[in-house]
Each structure stands twice: as structure tokens, then as C-alpha cells.
Amino acid sequence: MNSIPIELRILLLSIMVSFAMGVFVVSDVFAENAEFKIPDWVKKVAGLWHDDRIGDNTFLQTIKWLIENEIIILPTTDTEDKSSNEVPAWVKNNAGWWANDQIDDKTFLNGIQYLIEVGLIQIDMSERGGVGGGGGY
Known part of the structure; x- marks a missing residue:
């Protein structure tokens, strides 16, 4: 027993x-x-964009480069046809808040992922496993 x-x-x-x-x-x-380690200099760029010291296109191209070079990693994202050529104000506000450490990286990246979903940022990841390599949050 x-x-x-x-x-x-x-x-x-x-x-x-x-x-x-x-x-x-x-x-x-x-x-x-x-997964949310984004270089500090990206926050400075987001702050410049929020403060209208750089334009929408410059910011979007910077983010596109960061994703294509796997510096920012997002999950594979389906895109829609563009319904607008303008970045929504809430995404720009998020960038300013993120630059001032008022929101976390994940919240900022949700806005970036939205820009990809609506086609404002178009990523060519044909040689990789999805947007930003398929990793992400």
C-alpha cells in the first residue's frame, strides 16, 4: 500500500x-x-511626425522600411483597397503619445498594423514569411 x-x-x-x-x-x-523592442530613434521620428515636422509620406516610408527590414515585426496582415489617402488622426495622436511614453509599443504598433490593413503602407514581403517576417505580437 x-x-x-x-x-x-x-x-x-x-x-x-x-x-x-x-x-x-x-x-x-x-x-x-x-517582441516589442523598437529602436529609440523611431520614437523621435514618430514625435517629429506628430508635431508636423515631417510629412505623412516620410513617416509612412520610414515605417515601411523598418517593417521590410524586420526592425519592426508585425503578424501577417491582410490588406484592403484604399478607402482614403489620409492617415487617420487617431494614428497620428498615438504616435505622439508613444513618442512621449504615454502608450506602450503594442498600442503604437496596432495603429501601424491598421495603416497596412487599409493599404496606406504597402509592404513587399514576397521573399519573407509575411509582414515583418511573420513573427509579431
Whole structure:
């Protein structure tokens, strides 16, 4: 017969499950944070754009270059036909807030992904695994 009481077995099993879940949660958090490392100079460019010191086209071309060169990594994104040639004000506001550390990288990148979805940024990733290499958030 087994000499370990059932209560102790349940307690040990609970501790092991809790530990395993903790390891997965912690490793997932570190993986998430690692995906959002954008060079500091990109924030300066976003701030210049928000302050109208560079134009929409310059900013969009900069972001396009960063994505095509896998400096910014986004998941594969389906694009639509352009419904407008203008960048929505909320995306530009997000850029300013991001440049001033008022929102996180993921929120800023959601705006960039929207610009790709509506066709304002057109990425040629035919040789790679999707927009920004298929990694992303």
C-alpha cells in the first residue's frame, strides 16, 4: 500500500501544477516583452511626425522600411483597397503619445498594423514569411 496520505498527494499535485503554470506565465510574459523592442530613434521620428515636422509620406516610408527590414515585426496582415489617402488622426495622436511614453509599443504598433490593413503602407514581403517576417505580437 501507499504510505502517503491522499491529502498530502493532492497538496503536492496542486503545488506542482501551480509551479508549472507559473513557469508558463512568466516565460510568456518575457516572450511578449521581447517582441516589442523598437529602436529609440523611431520614437523621435514618430514625435517629429506628430508635431508636423515631417510629412505623412516620410513617416509612412520610414515605417515601411523598418517593417521590410524586420526592425519592426508585425503578424501577417491582410490588406484592403484604399478607402482614403489620409492617415487617420487617431494614428497620428498615438504616435505622439508613444513618442512621449504615454502608450506602450503594442498600442503604437496596432495603429501601424491598421495603416497596412487599409493599404496606406504597402509592404513587399514576397521573399519573407509575411509582414515583418511573420513573427509579431
